[in-house]
Amino acid sequence: MTSESSIQEPLSLRNLDAISVTQLKGVGEKKAKGLEKAEIHTLLDLLTFYPRRYLDRTKEARISEMVEGEEAMALVTVVKSTSRRIRGGRTMVNITVTDGDSNLELTFFNQAWRTRQLPEGRKAMIVGKVGFFRGKRQMANPVVDLVGDKTGRIVAVYPQSEKSGLHTWDYVEFIAEAIRRTLPPKGRGLDDPLPMSLLDEHDFVDRNAAIRGIHEASSMAEMSAARRRLVFEELLRMQLVLVMRKRHMEATEVGTVHSPGGPLVARFHDRLPFDLTGAQSRAIEEIAGDLAKPFPMHRLLQGDVGSGKTLVAVASMLAAIDGGHQAALMAPTEVLAEQHYAGIRDLLGGLEVPDPTSLLGDRPLKVELLSNRTSTPDRRRILNELLVGQVDLVIGTHSLIQETVQFNSLGVVVIDEQHRFGVEQRAALREKSGDVLPDVLVMTATPIPRTAAMTVYGDLDVSVLDELPPGRTPIVTRWVKAPGSLEGEPSLELEAMWSEIKEQVAAGRQVYVVTPLIDESEKVEVASAENTFERLMYDELDGLQVGLLHGRLSPSDRDDTMERFRRGNLDVLVATTVIEVGVDVPNATVMVILDADRFGIAQLHQLRGRVGRGKHESTCWLVGEATTPDGEARLQALVDSTDGFELAEVDLELRGEGTILGERQKGRNDLRLASLRRDKEVVVQARRAAIELVDSDPGLANHPVLLDELDLLLDDDEASYLLKG
Numbered sequence: 001m002t003s004e005s006s007i008q009e010p011l012s013l014r015n016l017d018a019i020s021v022t023q024l025k026g027v028g029e030k031k032a033k034g035l036e037k038a039e040i041h042t043l044l045d046l047l048t049f050y051p052r053r054y055l056d057r058t059k060e061a062r063i064s065e066m067v068e069g070e071e072a073m074a075l076v077t078v079v080k081s082t083s084r085r086i087r088g089g090r091t092m093v094n095i096t097v098t099d100g101d102s103n104l105e106l107t108f109f110n111q112a113w114r115t116r117q118l119p120e121g122r123k124a125m126i127v128g129k130v131g132f133f134r135g136k137r138q139m140a141n142p143v144v145d146l147v148g149d150k151t152g153r154i155v156a157v158y159p160q161s162e163k164s165g166l167h168t169w170d171y172v173e174f175i176a177e178a179i180r181r182t183l184p185p186k187g188r189g190l191d192d193p194l195p196m197s198l199l200d201e202h203d204f205v206d207r208n209a210a211i212r213g214i215h216e217a218s219s220m221a222e223m224s225a226a227r228r229r230l231v232f233e234e235l236l237r238m239q240l241v242l243v244m245r246k247r248h249m250e251a252t253e254v255g256t257v258h259s260p261g262g263p264l265v266a267r268f269h270d271r272l273p274f275d276l277t278g279a280q281s282r283a284i285e286e287i288a289g290d291l292a293k294p295f296p297m298h299r300l301l302q303g304d305v306g307s308g309k310t311l312v313a314v315a316s317m318l319a320a321i322d323g324g325h326q327a328a329l330m331a332p333t334e335v336l337a338e339q340h341y342a343g344i345r346d347l348l349g350g351l352e353v354p355d356p357t358s359l360l361g362d363r364p365l366k367v368e369l370l371s372n373r374t375s376t377p378d379r380r381r382i383l384n385e386l387l388v389g390q391v392d393l394v395i396g397t398h399s400l401i402q403e404t405v406q407f408n409s410l411g412v413v414v415i416d417e418q419h420r421f422g423v424e425q426r427a428a429l430r431e432k433s434g435d436v437l438p439d440v441l442v443m444t445a446t447p448i449p450r451t452a453a454m455t456v457y458g459d460l461d462v463s464v465l466d467e468l469p470p471g472r473t474p475i476v477t478r479w480v481k482a483p484g485s486l487e488g489e490p491s492l493e494l495e496a497m498w499s500e501i502k503e504q505v506a507a508g509r510q511v512y513v514v515t516p517l518i519d520e521s522e523k524v525e526v527a528s529a530e531n532t533f534e535r536l537m538y539d540e541l542d543g544l545q546v547g548l549l550h551g552r553l554s555p556s557d558r559d560d561t562m563e564r565f566r567r568g569n570l571d572v573l574v575a576t577t578v579i580e581v582g583v584d585v586p587n588a589t590v591m592v593i594l595d596a597d598r599f600g601i602a603q604l605h606q607l608r609g610r611v612g613r614g615k616h617e618s619t620c621w622l623v624g625e626a627t628t629p630d631g632e633a634r635l636q637a638l639v640d641s642t643d644g645f646e647l648a649e650v651d652l653e654l655r656g657e658g659t660i661l662g663e664r665q666k667g668r669n670d671l672r673l674a675s676l677r678r679d680k681e682v683v684v685q686a687r688r689a690a691i692e693l694v695d696s697d698p699g700l701a702n703h704p705v706l707l708d709e710l711d712l713l714l715d716d717d718e719a720s721y722l723l724k725g
């Protein structure tokens with residue numbers, strides 16, 4: 001390539017990534033250090049350092065026209081800046097600002113640094129609610145943006161951090177220079193990796209327009225068009241990696257071809273005392289489709305507590321057993337493993353499997369439990385029978401795949417209540433099973449919204465149980481707005497709650513009381529649980545049989561208490577969140593959650609799922625005073641809905657995607673603009689586009705620029721696995 005022609009060629013992101021920001025005019029040693037602290041080293045970093053928000057100056061107001069009680073925005077200059085101590089050791093900062101005609105008083109409490117941020121003569125955009133005080137217009141704690149004097153109609157405000165020492169106007173200046181040098185008319189322009197067909201289909205602006213529009217838009221509409229395109233691009237890259245990985249696994253991993261239509265599964269279905277729900281049938285069918293394929297299944301089964309996931313899991317495992325293979329079910333705790341064992345042994349009792357070594361040609365299907373309470377001789381026997389294939393189904397905790405358990409032929413693995421089943425576990429499985437990988441079904445009762453699932457588990461298939469078996473009486477949830485610590489005089493509402501609870505106990509029902517969640521330490525949490533227990537026993541619940549359960553009890557004490565509750569010898573179980581997952585006592589119909597505002601939506605929903613498991617109507621009492629609008633919204637959501645999927649949507653709305661992404665996406669975050677919350681439709685569009693692209697061009701050989709960008713922008717582990725491997 002001659003240098004002549006390379007001048008004509010548009011710049012790739014990799015080109016931009018090779019140009020240091022120190023090449024820019026105005027970036028001297030000191031500013032370069034600041035940029036470095038903000039992790040901006042190259043023009044690519046700089047041009048993808050996006051504004052935090054925008055100020056639309058067409059909305060700007062004159063101070064003299066500001067209306068009391070309304071929010072207003074103005075570009076102002078500081079006239080006077082003072083700070084003083086007031087009562088209670090607090091500081092009050094008073095700043096007088098002007099728009100050239102009139103003055104406005106700004107007050108800040110306990111923010112002494114404001115006098116340094118806003119010295120006399122500094123220009124700032126301020127946004128806040130207008131008040132009047134002693135006849136003067138004023139704002140208390142307004143939002144302040146130091147925007148410098150380079151202000152267009154739309155002012156981009158960049159994230160600033162103390163440590164970089166750079167202001168938003170520094171970024172405006174550097175980015176303007178970078179844009180001047182790279183985009184037309186002066187610069188070579190940026191290469192666009194998106195196929196024309198996609199630009200057309202979605203009416204996207206090209207990359208040049210997008211980069212200019214996100215930084216230097218002259219209208220909010222231009223900015224939105226730029227954003228829409230850039231968001232799509234980010235989500236597309238993520239989906240491409242996920243879809244490529246999925247297709248790659250399908251192409252390279254070898255699994256067992258099961259025949260899910262076998263007699264064992266049919267006999268199992270015949271013996272069930274009820275009909276499957278539509279959702280269960282659908283999920284079983286989807287799984288059967290996977291099992292029959294030559295590559296291993298990777299499927300996530302999402303379903304609310306009580307939606308009947310176990311049946312779906314058992315049907316899947318039987319399909320493997322029918323073909324002479326084995327199945328393993330892994331639960332997160334020993335208690336849950338034991339519960340599964342008891343339940344599944346009952347479900348499968350009396351079923352036979354073919355056995356060529358037996359005279360009759362059949363033997364009973366064999367289910368075993370491996371727990372830390374399995375005696376050594378039993379363990380030895382079970383391990384041996386697993387090795388030779390005489391145990392068909394083994395149940396245990398997640399340690400099953402880590403331990404020295406060897407299988408004769410492991411066909412299906414079911415993992416209960418677990419989101420994280422990642423690369424490591426797959427490697428462990430591979431070691432267990434040699435070249436042929438088992439089919440894997442991961443089950444979770446903490447649903448996440450569809451679009452989030454697409455992003456977080458985009459390399460898995462997802463089945464959803466969105467229907468509860470018939471005949472359940474929905475749980476009524478009530479919120480008592482009183483201190484959840486139970487301190488002080490009990491309110492009438494609380495007294496009414498306890499007396500209703502005593503009526504329930506008198507009618508033979510049982511009650512859980514979950515004690516406040518305390519982050520500090522388990523020790524403090526236990527102390528608080530003990531306090532609550534004692535208080536309830538001598539006061540509100542005087543005369544009832546009350547037990548206490550927490551994480552610091554010895555396992556045998558814990559089992560003992562749990563057993564007494566299960567048998568009905570205890571009326572009330574006071575517990576920390578140790579009862580969150582899986583405990584199943586159908587006669588327990590009341591759940592009281594103290595300090596409920598301290599729990600997240602998902603956790604509250606899980607806790608509530610401990611009741612409503614029998615034929616009696618159940619109630620969940622949330623006790624707590626929400627101190628924030630979010631807390632209020634969380635508790636109200638629980639009162640309004642018992643649908644885990646609906647609640648997951650609310651949770652995403654309230655908390656944002658960070659927490660969801662955090663689980664699996666630590667290094668992968670190329671999402672700078674995209675929000676799983678705001679950009680749900682785009683996630684779906686990007687997924688569809690990624691599937692089309694990969695299925696027509698599996699290695700992206702015809703889209704080299706796009707391919708190169710995956711390598712450049714996505715985490716090493718993610719991309720290199722596909723691109724270099």
Ligand code: ADP
Binds near residue numbers: 276277303308
């Ligand atoms: P999950 O694991 O999804 O919380 P389970 O599999 O434990 O739910 O099922 C909850 C209860 O519902 C069990 O007692 C189970 O026997 C029962 N169940 C499951 N499927 C059905 C159905 N189709 N009709 C009636 N009851 C069902």
Ligand code: MG
Binds near residue numbers: 309310416
């Ligand atoms: Mg379950």
